[in-house]
Amino acid sequence: MQIACDAETFNEKNRAGGSQSATIIAMAKKQAEMQISEYDIRVQQMNQLATNAMGYYETIETQDDGSIICYMHDKENLSDSKTIWKKTVDGIFISSDGGKTYIAGVDKNGNAVLKILATEGIVADWINAGTLNANLIKSGTLNCNTIKADTLSGEAIKTGTLDGDTIKANTLNGNTIIAGTLNGNAIKTGTLDAGQISSGSIDAGMIKTGTIKSSGTNPTSLLIAIH
Known part of the structure; x- marks a missing residue:
């Protein structure tokens, strides 16, 4: 009889x-990949909106120069309509209050206003x-010059370079924070709590903190230089 087990041994761990x-x-x-994304929703x-969409009415206004302005609207008469799409050479604009104000649209330069x-x-850029x-x-x-947050929380915060004059947070909470370079004139936090803080060097004119907690800091590989 042969018995096999896939569990890791103590040394393997x-x-x-x-x-x-x-x-x-x-x-x-x-698990996140299996969930339906916000985009999919x-x-x-x-x-669903397209499947159940109703038809629209159209009004065309001819201008003095022969050009036209086209309106698509939800009622037979433009004056009775609430939803109005106004199409001109300068852009397409959308109103939900009968044309009093236009809350969304795209102009001829490609600028868009959307909810x-x-x-x-x-x-x-x-x-x-x-x-x-x-x-x-x-x-x-x-x-950036300033990063401010009441809570900065993440399973993994990774960056090649995090460069800021001031980084302020009441709570900086992460299972893993990895940075090639963490450079700041002032890094302030009430509590810095991590299972492991590992760095080739921490170089700062001043380090101030209420509490630094770490269960796995490796002092042999950590150099703190304070001028």
Whole structure:
């Protein structure tokens, strides 16, 4: 009789090092991929709307120069309509109050005003947002004067270079924070709590913190230089 077991031995676990954390992250990633994304939900909603969509009425206004302005609207008479699409040479504009105001549209220069944008990808030279909320943010270089957050929390926060004059957070909470270079004139936190803090060198004029907790810091590979 032969008995086999796939479980790791004690020595195998020690050799694996951080494999347990990697396994947990891989499992979480796999589960996330199985879930329906927000984009997929928006596509389903759009398809339901298209399937049940009603027809529209059209009004054409001829201008003095022979050009036209076209209106698509939800009632037979334009004056009685609430939803109006106005199509001109300068752009397409959408109103939900009978044409008193236009809440969305695209102009001839490609500028768009929208309420919600659902897309699989965005390529941009710059993005300006009051609130950026995402499950995963990836960046080769994150460079800014100030990063402020009540809570900065993530299973894995990874960056090649995190360069900021001031990084402030009431709570910085992450299972894994990996950075090639962490460079800041002031890094402030009430509590820095990590299972392991590993760094070739930490170089700072001043390090201030209420509490630093670490169960796995390796003092032989950690150099702290304070001038």
